[in-house]
Each structure stands twice: as C-alpha cells, then as structure tokens.
Amino acid sequence: MLKILKGGIQSVVEDWPGRTGRLRDGMALSGAMDNVACQLGQLLVGNPITEGGIEVTAGGFQAEFGEDALIAITGADLGCTINKQEVPLWKSFKVKKGDVIKFKMYKDVGFRAYINVAGGIDVPKYLGSKSTCLFGAYGGLEGRVLKTDDVLKFGKPYGALEEGKTVKQSAMPKYTNYWELKAINGPNSSPNYVTPEGMEWLFTNVFDVGDQANRAGIYLGGVDEEWFFAARDVGHPSNVIEHPYNVRGGLNVAASTPILFPSDGPSLGGYICVLSVIQAEIWMMGQLIPGRDKIKFIQTTQEEANEERLKYYKWMSEDSIE
Amino acid sequence: MTTIPKPQGVNAYLTNKKYDNILKVLPATMERVEIIFLQAGDGMLKIEYGFNERMYIPDSMRINAVDELLQKKKIKGVIETVPTLRANQVWFDPTVLNINKLIDEITEIEDNLPPVADLVLHSRQVRLPIAFEDNVTKDFIKYYVDHQRAESPYINEDYGNMDYVAQYNGLNGKQDIKDIVLNSTYYNSGHGFWPGGAFWWNMDPRVQLYVPKYNPPRMRTHEGAVGMGGPCLYIYSTPSGGGYQLFGRTIPIFQFSLKHPQYKDYDSPLLFRVADRLSFYEVDEEEILYGYEHIHNQTDYKYDIDYEGEIVVKDFIEWYHSPQIQEEAAAFKKKQAEAVAVTPKP
Numbered sequence: 001m002l003k004i005l006k007g008g009i010q011s012v013v014e015d016w017p018g019r020t021g022r023l024r025d026g027m028a029l030s031g032a033m034d035n036v037a038c039q040l041g042q043l044l045v046g047n048p049i050t051e052g053g054i055e056v057t058a059g060g061f062q063a064e065f066g067e068d069a070l071i072a073i074t075g076a077d078l079g080c081t082i083n084k085q086e087v088p089l090w091k092s093f094k095v096k097k098g099d100v101i102k103f104k105m106y107k108d109v110g111f112r113a114y115i116n117v118a119g120g121i122d123v124p125k126y127l128g129s130k131s132t133c134l135f136g137a138y139g140g141l142e143g144r145v146l147k148t149d150d151v152l153k154f155g156k157p158y159g160a161l162e163e164g165k166t167v168k169q170s171a172m173p174k175y176t177n178y179w180e181l182k183a184i185n186g187p188n189s190s191p192n193y194v195t196p197e198g199m200e201w202l203f204t205n206v207f208d209v210g211d212q213a214n215r216a217g218i219y220l221g222g223v224d225e226e227w228f229f230a231a232r233d234v235g236h237p238s239n240v241i242e243h244p245y246n247v248r249g250g251l252n253v254a255a256s257t258p259i260l261f262p263s264d265g266p267s268l269g270g271y272i273c274v275l276s277v278i279q280a281e282i283w284m285m286g287q288l289i290p291g292r293d294k295i296k297f298i299q300t301t302q303e304e305a306n307e308e309r310l311k312y313y314k315w316m317s318e319d320s321i322e
Numbered sequence: 323m324t325t326i327p328k329p330q331g332v333n334a335y336l337t338n339k340k341y342d343n344i345l346k347v348l349p350a351t352m353e354r355v356e357i358i359f360l361q362a363g364d365g366m367l368k369i370e371y372g373f374n375e376r377m378y379i380p381d382s383m384r385i386n387a388v389d390e391l392l393q394k395k396k397i398k399g400v401i402e403t404v405p406t407l408r409a410n411q412v413w414f415d416p417t418v419l420n421i422n423k424l425i426d427e428i429t430e431i432e433d434n435l436p437p438v439a440d441l442v443l444h445s446r447q448v449r450l451p452i453a454f455e456d457n458v459t460k461d462f463i464k465y466y467v468d469h470q471r472a473e474s475p476y477i478n479e480d481y482g483n484m485d486y487v488a489q490y491n492g493l494n495g496k497q498d499i500k501d502i503v504l505n506s507t508y509y510n511s512g513h514g515f516w517p518g519g520a521f522w523w524n525m526d527p528r529v530q531l532y533v534p535k536y537n538p539p540r541m542r543t544h545e546g547a548v549g550m551g552g553p554c555l556y557i558y559s560t561p562s563g564g565g566y567q568l569f570g571r572t573i574p575i576f577q578f579s580l581k582h583p584q585y586k587d588y589d590s591p592l593l594f595r596v597a598d599r600l601s602f603y604e605v606d607e608e609e610i611l612y613g614y615e616h617i618h619n620q621t622d623y624k625y626d627i628d629y630e631g632e633i634v635v636k637d638f639i640e641w642y643h644s645p646q647i648q649e650e651a652a653a654f655k656k657k658q659a660e661a662v663a664v665t666p667k668p
Binding site for chain 1: 343360366368377409518521532561662
C-alpha cells in the first residue's frame with residue numbers, strides 16, 4: 001500500500017481507455033491525460049495496458065510505501081526521488097516498505113508523470129474503470145484528488161516482478177514546448193460554420209496554451225469574430241443546437257474561445273467543434289504546460305490517421321519494452 | 323484580446339473542398355429531413371438530421387429509434403454513440419470498421435425504419451420545484467461578473483439573466499419567462515454535457531424561447547442551476563463550467579453515491595430517462611435547500627414522478643402541425659425575431 005503524505009498540485013488515479021460506454025449518460029471518458037506514458041508504464045511493471053496508475057500533475061506529490069513493490073515512473077520529469085535519491089524514469093525498479101517517494105516540480109518540458117505499480121492501484125472500478133472524474137466526483141479514490149493520509153492499496157501482481165525493464169530509446173515519446181498535433185476535419189469545419197480563412201488560420205496559427213488548462217478543457221486564447229465565423233442566423237455564430245462533442249481531442253469554439261477537450265471533456269453541448277486531434281496523438285494534450293507551451297494543428301486525412309493509429313497500437317506493446 | 327491577423331490569399335474554392343467534411347447525404351423523404359453523414363474525427367462519425375437547424379422533437383424520437391437498432395446490430399468496431407436532438411455520433415475504431423461500411427449499416431436502418439408517427443413512447447412525468455433567481459444562483463453570476471466579464475448585456479444589476487431572456491424573446495419581463503417555464507412541459511432527448519444532465523425541449527412551439535449563451539462561458543456553475551441556451555433547457559447536475567442563461571435553482575438530479583432510494587432502487591445515479599417529460603412548480607429558496615439536505619444527506623425526500631405516462635407520437639405530431647398551433651407559433655416567432663434584431667448580442 002501507499003500512504004499519501006502530500007497530494008501535490010493534482011494527483012489522481014487514472015487508467016486507459018477510461019470510462020467508455022457512458023457518454024450517453026453525460027459521463028466523461030476520463031482516463032490518463034497522457035495515455036502513452038500511462039500505458040508504457042503499465043507494461044514496464046508487467047500490467048495489462050488497461051491498468052491504472054497515479055497521475056501526478058505538475059508535482060508536489062509525496063508518499064510512503066507500506067510494503068515492498070515493483071514500480072516505474074513514466075511521463076514528465078518532475079524531479080522524482082526515492083529517499084532523496086533521484087530515480088530513473090521509464091524503468092522498473094523495486095521499492096521497500098518505508099521508502100518515501102517525492103516529486104519536486106515540472107521543469108522545461110512535460111507536465112504529468114505516472115506512478116505505475118505492479119498489480120495496479122486497487123481502487124474499486126466504477127462503471128468499468130478506475131479513472132477519476134473530478135467534475136462528477138466519482139471513480140478513482142472517492143472521486144477526488146489524493147490528499148494527506150489517504151491510503152491506496154495495490155492489486156496482485158500479474159506475473160513475476162522484473163526489475164530493470166526499460167522503454168526502448170526508439171519508443172520514447174518526445175516532449176517539447178512546441179507541439180504539433182495532427183488533426184482531422186469536423187464536425188463543424190465546413191464553410192457554413194467557419195470561413196475558409198478561419199479554417200486556414202486554425203491549421204497555420206501557433207496557439208498559446210492558456211493558463212487555464214486542466215483535465216476538462218485546455219483554453220487556447222481567442223478567435224477573431226470579425227472573420228472567423230461564417231454568418232448564420234443565430235444569436236452567436238459559435239452557437240448550434242446542442243450536439244455531441246467529439247471527445248477526446250475535439251476543438252470546441254465557445255463564443256470566441258477555442259477550448260481543446262481532453263480526458264474529462266464534456267460529451268455534448270451547444271458550441272461548434274471545428275477539428276479533432278487524431279486519437280494516436282491525443283496523449284500530447286497531457287504534457288502541455290499551461291501558460292507556457294505552444295501548439296499547432298497539422299491537417300491530416302483519415303488514411304494517415306489510420307496508419308498513425310496502427311503505429312500507436314504497436315507502440316503500446318511489448319515491442320517497446322526491453 | 324490582441325488583434326489576430328487574417329490569413330491572406332486563401333483560395334475560397336480550394337479551401338471549401340479542403341475543409342469539406344460531408345461524407346454522404348441521404349435525401350429527404352416524406353418521413354424525414356435529409357441525413358448528412360459528417361466526418362467528426364478519425365474515429366467519429368456524426369449523423370446530422372436536416373441541413374437547416376430545427377428544434378423538432380420527433381427528430382429526436384427518430385434518432386433514438388435508429389440508435390436502438392444500431393446498438394442491436396452489435397457492429398464490430400463500434401465503441402459507443404451519443405444521440406441528441408438532431409444528431410447522433412458514433413465513436414468507432416477505423417482500423418476495425420471502415421467508415422463507409424458504418425454509413426451503409428446506418429443507411430440500411432434508416433431505409434427500413436417504420437414511421438416515427440407509429441411510435442408510442444413510455445414517458446414518465448417528472449415535476450420539480452424551482453426557486454427563481456435564488457441567492458446561490460446570484461452568487462455564481464456575481465462570481466462571473468467579478469472574475470470573468472464585468473459588463474455584459476445578459477446580466478442585470480441584480481445578477482440575474484431573466485431580464486435578458488425576456489428582452490431577447492420580445493416579452494415584457496421576467497414574469498413572462500416565469501409563466502412560460504411554470505406552464506410548459508419539456509421533453510428529454512437524451513443526456514450529456516456532465517453526468518446525468520438531460521437536454522429538455524419545450525413541447526409547445528407557441529412558447530419556444532431562444533437565447534444565446536454566455537460569452538465567454540462561466541468557469542463555475544452550481545449543482546441544480548436551471549438555465550437555457552439556444553432553445554434548450556438544462557439542469558446542471560454537478561458543479562461545472564457552463565454557458566447557459568440562468569433562471570434559478572432546483573433540487574439534485576444526480577447522485578453518484580446512490581444513497582437516496584430514487585437512485586438506489588434503480589441502480590443508476592441519473593434521475594431522468596430518455597423521453598421523460600418535465601414540468602416545474604415555484605417554491606422559495608428554503609425549500610430547495612431542504613431538498614439538498616433531504617436527498618443527499620437524510621435521503622427521505624420524495625420526488626414527484628408519475629411512472630405510467632406515454633406519448634402517442636401520432637397525436638403529438640397532429641397537434642403540433644394543426645393550423646391553430648402553427649399560426650400561434652409563427653406569431654410568437656415573428657415577435658421574437660423583431661426583438662432579436664434590437665437586442666444586444668452576447
């Protein structure tokens with residue numbers, strides 16, 4: 001088990017692919033913000049890629065192990081130490097009862113790290129998933145962020161505990177402050193909602209990630225209403241009759257504010273959605289540093305997205321581990 | 323906001339094609355409007371009903387009927403769907419299921435669907451209390467004024483949105499809005515946005531209010547807030563962001579813990595079901611607060627739900643299209659349009 005000493009900025013239990021099948025009840029998918037780091041982390045400790053770990057956002061998390069365990073830290077370098085000794089990322093290692101794990105703060109690149117434990121985190125599954133949905137206050141540990149004195153149990157390991165497993169150099173995700181996310185048209189990219197100039201701008205502009213960038217929405221500055229929207233006979237040209245949102249990865253334009261929808265993005269609403277980040281690259285949303293990073297959307301096709309998706313499936317397999 | 327330079331030299335014709343995401347269109351029939359299949363992501367297909375946006379409840383009944391048949395087909399690669407008033411969206415794995423194959427499957431269902439008018443829908447009647455412009459609602463609107471946008475046409479000096487809704491619809495004042503809300507029956511097309519939230523549509527076209535949403539949307543809304551965006555009424559199920567113009571507050575409609583028998587007995591954190599009908603009665607603020615205490619804590623609150631009701635769709639369609647109703651609806655729309663022209667936009 002793990003005794004939480006400090007919850008840090010925001011630490012939650014998440015798995016992948018999150019809580020599917022309940023969008024029609026208005027229940028967000030949730031799931032790891034960076035599913036690549038979460039899934040590779042599960043592989044390192046011998047778990048299935050659908051297991052859950054602890055998502056540490058920004059840093060500040062501290063905890064004490066109440067038993068020996070095999071763990072791996074993946075994702076961003078948040079200055080993780082065990083008993084004040086720096087530990088390698090993307091590599092499985094054993095910890096002993098009484099060891100204290102601490103995270104400092106995020107550095108130049110990357111914003112979320114994952115603590116992955118052999119056997120997974122033993123919280124009850126709610127509607128098929130261990131993922132925390134903060135807005136709904138369900139899933140994970142009591143539907144909330146981890147805090148001082150919480151205790152998390154571990155599940156039974158899935159196999160032998162193998163130390164020293166690493167992610168191959170060729171399989172390491174690359175973090176940056178300038179992210180290019182491949183995206184595909186739709187559902188409201190046609191000229192009856194957005195002008196061609198507006199769409200061209202979406203695929204050429206470099207967006208600043210806003211200070212408000214959390215599990216439910218990543219704010220990306222503003223659009224110029226003078227020329228972005230096609231003229232329509234409605235109260236505001238960003239408004240449509242309530243329709244399904246293309247979560248995860250949809251870019252919503254709420255009045256003049258573009259908002260990218262990650263894990264806890266809403267299932268439905270009344271603003272247009274102008275493009276969709278391809279599923280193979282939605283993981284990048286989890287590593288965006290609020291108020292610092294920049295992103296650009298690169299237009300792609302269904303065919304290319306399929307190729308990228310097949311690569312992603314292969315990436316999330318033993319092929320990436322040595 | 324800084325000025326954003328407009329991209330120059332965009333060839334409208336080329337870019338129209340470049341950003342065209344219509345995959346297929348089924349022509350309109352006697353039974354329905356045209357159906358547009360839209361790319362909505364690399365594993366998302368959106369099925370939209372009608373090129374023109376309309377608020378017509380039988381569209382939703384049709385979409386839910388098609389959705390049910392689609393679920394029954396258990397097509398390999400389909401993950402889940404989100405049916406709404408005039409669109410459905412299918413989330414699928416395009417490496418397992420080709421998008422054109424999926425379109426064909428849905429087309430087949432559409433082509434063989436019996437008339438919606440033949441449906442008789444089981445429809446519960448839910449009655450909820452509402453406190454208009456209560457203090458909690460005002461506090462949240464004040465928070466928006468203090469932190470997000472100080473001056474806006476949709477918030478009055480008393481931190482209320484109802485005056486704006488009245489103005490936008492060509493009505494005299496908030497009493498008119500209250501009267502409409504208290505005398506209307508709303509239809510649930512399905513759930514979404516946040517957990518358990520239902521999308522409610524006024525069944526009477528003669529009092530079909532419309533109002534644009536906040537600009538920018540609120541970062542905070544309280545549980546139980548009742549609001550309107552476009553032609554839709556919504557009750558916020560949990561604390562969340564949101565852009566709807568707020569009327570007031572009702573009691574909880576979502577309970578994850580399943581403590582209260584209304585949730586426990588049905589093993590569902592959602593109060594509402596698709597095709598439910600909803601109406602409101604006015605209470606003072608204390609009664610709403612009583613509801614929170616006695617639903618979430620003491621669990622002895624009794625919801626007012628009639629389980630036995632049904633909607634005979636044929637009767638509804640006939641009534642809806644009858645000359646008198648249509649005439650009165652057109653008159654309401656005309657007055658509304660005149661008001662929209664002189665009302666400031668968000």
